[in-house]
Amino acid sequence: MIFTIIFYIIGILVLVFANLLPVWNIYPEAMTDAFSYFGASLMKLNFIFDIYTLCAALVLVLQFEALYMTTKILISIIHTIRGNKTIDV
Amino acid sequence: MTKNEPLKCARKIIGVLAIGFFLFFAAKSVSAANSEIIRFSVWGTGFGTTYDGQGSTVNCYDNFLNPNCEFSVGVSAQQFSYTNRRAMMLLMSVRDKDWINSSTTIMAYYLGANKTTDNYYAIGASVSTTTISIFDSPDYFLNSPEKLSRISDDYYLEEVDKMYYTRWRSFTLNTAGKQFMQDNIGKKVIFTIFSGYDQNQEYIPYTPGTATAYDYYYEGYPITEWQPYIISEEIFSTSTQGNINFNNSSCCADQACTIPINFDNFLNGSTLNWSIDPLICNALGDGDYSVKLDAFNKWPASITINPQAEGVHTLCAWNSGGVADKSLYNIQLNFYNGTSSEYCLPIVFETPGFCTDEFLNCGDFDLTGSLWSNIFCGIKQAGCWLVVPASSSISWVKEVSPKIQNKFPFSAYFDLINSMKSGLSMAEYDDRSGTFGLPMYDKASSSFYMVNVLNASSTEKAIGKDNAILFRKTQTYFIWLFASLYILFRLAPKK
Numbered sequence: 061m062i063f064t065i066i067f068y069i070i071g072i073l074v075l076v077f078a079n080l081l082p083v084w085n086i087y088p089e090a091m092t093d094a095f096s097y098f099g100a101s102l103m104k105l106n107f108i109f110d111i112y113t114l115c116a117a118l119v120l121v122l123q124f125e126a127l128y129m130t131t132k133i134l135i136s137i138i139h140t141i142r143g144n145k146t147i148d149v
Numbered sequence: 150m151t152k153n154e155p156l157k158c159a160r161k162i163i164g165v166l167a168i169g170f171f172l173f174f175a176a177k178s179v180s181a182a183n184s185e186i187i188r189f190s191v192w193g194t195g196f197g198t199t200y201d202g203q204g205s206t207v208n209c210y211d212n213f214l215n216p217n218c219e220f221s222v223g224v225s226a227q228q229f230s231y232t233n234r235r236a237m238m239l240l241m242s243v244r245d246k247d248w249i250n251s252s253t254t255i256m257a258y259y260l261g262a263n264k265t266t267d268n269y270y271a272i273g274a275s276v277s278t279t280t281i282s283i284f285d286s287p288d289y290f291l292n293s294p295e296k297l298s299r300i301s302d303d304y305y306l307e308e309v310d311k312m313y314y315t316r317w318r319s320f321t322l323n324t325a326g327k328q329f330m331q332d333n334i335g336k337k338v339i340f341t342i343f344s345g346y347d348q349n350q351e352y353i354p355y356t357p358g359t360a361t362a363y364d365y366y367y368e369g370y371p372i373t374e375w376q377p378y379i380i381s382e383e384i385f386s387t388s389t390q391g392n393i394n395f396n397n398s399s400c401c402a403d404q405a406c407t408i409p410i411n412f413d414n415f416l417n418g419s420t421l422n423w424s425i426d427p428l429i430c431n432a433l434g435d436g437d438y439s440v441k442l443d444a445f446n447k448w449p450a451s452i453t454i455n456p457q458a459e460g461v462h463t464l465c466a467w468n469s470g471g472v473a474d475k476s477l478y479n480i481q482l483n484f485y486n487g488t489s490s491e492y493c494l495p496i497v498f499e500t501p502g503f504c505t506d507e508f509l510n511c512g513d514f515d516l517t518g519s520l521w522s523n524i525f526c527g528i529k530q531a532g533c534w535l536v537v538p539a540s541s542s543i544s545w546v547k548e549v550s551p552k553i554q555n556k557f558p559f560s561a562y563f564d565l566i567n568s569m570k571s572g573l574s575m576a577e578y579d580d581r582s583g584t585f586g587l588p589m590y591d592k593a594s595s596s597f598y599m600v601n602v603l604n605a606s607s608t609e610k611a612i613g614k615d616n617a618i619l620f621r622k623t624q625t626y627f628i629w630l631f632a633s634l635y636i637l638f639r640l641a642p643k644k
Contacts, residue, residue: 061534061535061536062535062536063536063537063538063542064538064539064541064542065542066538067538067542067543067545067546068542068545070546071542071545071546071548071549074546074549074550074552074553075549075552077553077556078549078552078553078556081553081556081557081558081559082556082557083555083556083557083560084556084557084560085560085564086557086560086561086564087561087564087565092564092565092568093568095565095568095569095572096568096569096571096572097572098569098572099568099569099570099571099572100572101572102572103572105585107584107603107604108585108603108607108608109624110621110624110625110628113624113625113628113629114628117628117629117631117632118632120632121632121635121636124636124639125639128639128640
């Protein structure tokens with residue numbers, strides 16, 4: 061029940077944010093195209109090197125970094141609220 | 150503006166960003182937890198490659214979000230040697246990657262149907278009279294709805310067009326009168342819907358032997374791919390009292406079937422009996438399996454049924470007096486009537502877990518029963534009611550989470566990742582058909598051309614097939630080693 065309510069609240073908040081936040085494409089289309097082309101070109105080397113596993117490892121590292129940095133930021137925010145004068149990340 | 154106002158403003162901004170990050174990762178984690186899928190594809194075989202009835206071993210790679218896997222495909226000569234009959238190989242999609250293990254079985258079915266005029270397609274396989282064709286990837290069928298229109302002779306989905314967002318789409322799942330498996334057990338169809346930003350899975354239960362209409366509503370980004378799979382719960386167990394856990398395994402017709410089981414707080418001195426008759430749980434059974442449990446075989450053990458027969462088997466527990474004590478599991482082994490040693494079926498079972506029906510099944514409230522049992526049962530039920538979210542709420546978060554992915558600042562991540570993903574998926578993820586060439590100059594035509602110096606078979610030719618596979622595996626190990634080392638050093642405290 062508790063998490064049911066929490067999930068519904070999260071869903072409502074996400075909806076609210078989704079309606080409030082602007083749709084900005086901060087990357088030019090040429091850049092995303094370049095990434096797409098780069099990915100396709102990269103995969104052509106899969107026969108000699110395991111690009112697929114490399115991608116999986118990179119995704120893992122990126123996800124770790126995102127969570128790790130988020131955690132550090134949250135902790136530093138808590139420390140700031142508790143009296144630290146600076147935000148040390 | 151006072152001296153502290155910039156700091157307060159910064160705190161507010163950081164606070165909003167932190168909430169945003171939290172919401173994003175919460176939604177992402179919920180979404181990820183529900184979208185895990187492993188797709189097989191055959192590595193090293195080109196489209197249309199056929200196996201002429203000899204045993205062949207192929208490797209598989211799943212999508213890059215999941216670890217690599219391997220499996221072997223055994224195709225025996227007699228299995229597909231019937232003319233004018235169809236055989237198909239159904240590459241299974243599974244929900245849980247932990248389910249993949251050495252005993253994971255690719256189901257190869259021999260269909261008794263005599264179809265010579267219709268042109269049917271199966272996911273991951275093509276059918277001919279004497280051979281079975283293995284496509285290099287089920288992805289071949291993506292964006293080809295006409296090829297997805299028939300999954301097998303017996304189960305098919307109506308032909309659909311590529312779907313777009315904010316549209317109702319109705320599917321009709323039909324089962325023909327003729328079934329290649331005994332159709333008295335539960336089956337499900339799993340849809341994997343890929344959009345530009347997410348992938349969803351929808352499970353469609355249906356009553357075998359009937360047509361089931363299913364309305365699917367997707368509001369989000371244009372659906373770029375979709376794949377239907379049939380998940381056949383060929384062998385399943387239902388438990389009334391969950392003290393035995395079956396480990397993943399598979400059973401083959403006409404072969405000994407070993408099912409590893411864990412005994413947990415099982416009745417000491419009880420006799421575990423394996424009976425073929427679901428309605429009779431007596432000491433005689435069919436004699437397939439009978440063992441007396443004691444304190445020494447309480448923990449992981451295995452039961453072997455040899456030979457197992459098609460039908461419902463009941464695992465019974467006996468007390469020392471030889472009187473049926475309780476019927477624990479019904480395990481249904483269903484094989485195609487024309488049994489062959491090649492027909493192996495995975496055991497699909499529901500493991501008793503936290504807050505499952507089995508966990509909560511502690512009987513009706515009984516004033517004459519044990520007070521502690523009643524209290525414990527109440528605590529379990531109240532606790533699960535309190536902390537376990539309803540599936541509808543998880544679905545709700547999963548449904549709304551894609552809406553925020555193209556909004557700033559989340560678009561900064563998803564735009565980049567999705568463009569990269571689309572590029573990676575443009576090439577087959579198991580594609581080994583690429584070549585490495587050097588530019589050369591042709592004097593006659595005064596033009597450059599590429600001389601291929603390396604291709605997929607170069608490594609095998611140089612160091613042999615086994616070494617090439619070893620080389621490939623070693624690459625994988627090193628990649629993960631470096632990734633783990635990076636994370637370890639990142640977490641190491643700074644001096």
